[in-house]
Amino acid sequence: MERRVVITAASAITPIGHTREEIVAGLENGVSGVKKLREDVELAEFIHSQVFGTVDYDIDFDFKRKYRKTMGPVAYYACQVAKEVIEKTGLKSEFITSGRLGVAFGSIHGSPTVQRGIYRCFSSGSSREFAAIGAVDYLKSMVHTTAVNITKMFGITGRVISSSTACTTSSQSIGFGYETVKYGLQDAMLCGGADEYDTATVAVFDNLLACSTDFNDTPHLTPRPFDVRRDGLVVGEGAGAVMLEEYEFARKRGADILAEVIGFACNNNGGDMILPNARGVSAAIRIGIDNAGISPDEVDFICAHATATKMGDVVEAQAIDRIYGDNPYVSGLKSYMGHTMAACGAIEMVLTLYMMQDGFIAPTLNLDEIDKRCAMVRHVTGLLEKNIRIATIQNFAFGGVNTTLFIKKFE
Amino acid sequence: MTRQEIQDKILKIFSEEFEIENPDLDDDLRDVHEFDSIDAIELLGEIEKLLDSQLTQDEKKQAMGIRTINQICDYVESMASVHLNPA
Numbered sequence: 001m002e003r004r005v006v007i008t009a010a011s012a013i014t015p016i017g018h019t020r021e022e023i024v025a026g027l028e029n030g031v032s033g034v035k036k037l038r039e040d041v042e043l044a045e046f047i048h049s050q051v052f053g054t055v056d057y058d059i060d061f062d063f064k065r066k067y068r069k070t071m072g073p074v075a076y077y078a079c080q081v082a083k084e085v086i087e088k089t090g091l092k093s094e095f096i097t098s099g100r101l102g103v104a105f106g107s108i109h110g111s112p113t114v115q116r117g118i119y120r121c122f123s124s125g126s127s128r129e130f131a132a133i134g135a136v137d138y139l140k141s142m143v144h145t146t147a148v149n150i151t152k153m154f155g156i157t158g159r160v161i162s163s164s165t166a167c168t169t170s171s172q173s174i175g176f177g178y179e180t181v182k183y184g185l186q187d188a189m190l191c192g193g194a195d196e197y198d199t200a201t202v203a204v205f206d207n208l209l210a211c212s213t214d215f216n217d218t219p220h221l222t223p224r225p226f227d228v229r230r231d232g233l234v235v236g237e238g239a240g241a242v243m244l245e246e247y248e249f250a251r252k253r254g255a256d257i258l259a260e261v262i263g264f265a266c267n268n269n270g271g272d273m274i275l276p277n278a279r280g281v282s283a284a285i286r287i288g289i290d291n292a293g294i295s296p297d298e299v300d301f302i303c304a305h306a307t308a309t310k311m312g313d314v315v316e317a318q319a320i321d322r323i324y325g326d327n328p329y330v331s332g333l334k335s336y337m338g339h340t341m342a343a344c345g346a347i348e349m350v351l352t353l354y355m356m357q358d359g360f361i362a363p364t365l366n367l368d369e370i371d372k373r374c375a376m377v378r379h380v381t382g383l384l385e386k387n388i389r390i391a392t393i394q395n396f397a398f399g400g401v402n403t404t405l406f407i408k409k410f411e
Numbered sequence: 412m413t414r415q416e417i418q419d420k421i422l423k424i425f426s427e428e429f430e431i432e433n434p435d436l437d438d439d440l441r442d443v444h445e446f447d448s449i450d451a452i453e454l455l456g457e458i459e460k461l462l463d464s465q466l467t468q469d470e471k472k473q474a475m476g477i478r479t480i481n482q483i484c485d486y487v488e489s490m491a492s493v494h495l496n497p498a
């Protein structure tokens with residue numbers, strides 16, 4: 001039995017804003033959320049990339065201590081967007097706690113801020129410091145900390161999925177949540193991902209020569225997906241969440257339906273852990289199109305992974321060209337906020353929903369001169385009025401994981 | 412430390428660290444104030460700070476059956492006699 005799956009609420013915390021209005025204004029006005037990297041006594045002087053997609057505004061986290069005590073910064077983000085999504089759906093607590101609602105939520109590695117504190121204790125050589133490792137430090141830093149802090153806060157008793165596949169973490173959350181509802185295992189799934197401010201992640205990508213370093217004095221000019229002057233990704237922070245519900249359930253309760261999820265694909269390149277692979281990405285697109293039951297020419301908009309690495313953007317453009325040609329519009333939304341890691345798929349889904357609802361496509365920021373090797377697809381270089389009927393969100397991760405999600409305007 | 416000093420300090424810890432204000436001294440902390448096993452471990456850390464001394468694993472295990480503020484004060488009194496006034 002295959003059931004239709006719809007999105008009934010969405011929320012995001014991003015470097016360009018938190019509310020829907022702020023985020024849409026950021027997209028329409030070409031606002032960059034990339035800022036100077038904060039000082040970090042342990043790492044910063046060694047990091048070549050000095051930019052970060054930063055959430056630098058206050059968020060009014062109104063959580064009781066019994067919930068706060070097991071949260072690191074990443075779980076604060078996750079629980080905040082989860083709370084907003086649940087409030088927007090108007091789902092009753094009887095349903096939320098019934099076992100019919102599950103959670104699919106992840107981060108790339110729990111809370112690195114808390115983990116650093118643990119490692120400091122370990123390496124101190126002091127038994128007093130060792131004893132200072134908190135009772136809740138593991139609960140704050142474990143990989144599924146976002147998912148289970150959400151279940152705790154809302155008394156959710158359904159299944160828990162906590163993918164942690166780097167940049168495909170939250171696209172997997174949404175995809176696996178979609179399949180869970182589609183095949184009748186749950187009637188609704190709260191899906192998303194989050195990651196907190198973390199210079200260690202910057203250091204890792206920096207050492208892999210994957211980070212942007214040429215724009216340290218002009219952070220807003222990077223990242224530059226598909227542009228000839230792109231020089232790598234910019235790490236960012238944030239969170240995104242959507243509520244997926246079985247269509248009949250949502251319809252009967254009079255839910256506000258934002259869009260329908262019509263397809264998902266996940267595959268692996270089956271080889272290199274880092275280098276992108278056009279064959280693997282093309283296959284992920286093809287599988288997703290087949291899963292959605294559409295033809296490539298029905299897709300209006302591609303929200304590209306587009307991290308602004310030298311090779312990644314070329315490979316993605318090649319794969320898009322191979323499957324879609326130059327018909328669908330293509331934008332890389334990381335150009336506004338950097339690569340929010342585990343959150344990126346969910347944030348890009350939320351932003352795509354906003355654009356689908358408001359009838360526009362935001363251009364790829366900083367795309368001043370398109371790299372010839374990426375020029376075969378239909379880039380959006382200026383704000384575009386466009387009724388998006390079908391959109392796809394593409395994400396690719398270290399380890400060779402590829403995902404594609406397909407959503408359709410609800411009419 | 413006198414019993415009253417211990418009680419005052421424990422109540423201060425409950426207020427500042429656990430956001431539990433003026434609990435009855437014989438309240439079952441789990442039932443009435445949702446004080447759970449995580450909180451109990453955190454409380455032991457606070458008691459170590461209070462005593463300026465590390466509790467042994469066995470001493471910590473002795474605390475696991477404690478349910479009330481009065482029992483916590485009994486425990487701290489007992490630990491203080493060992494850690495603050497060693498024979």
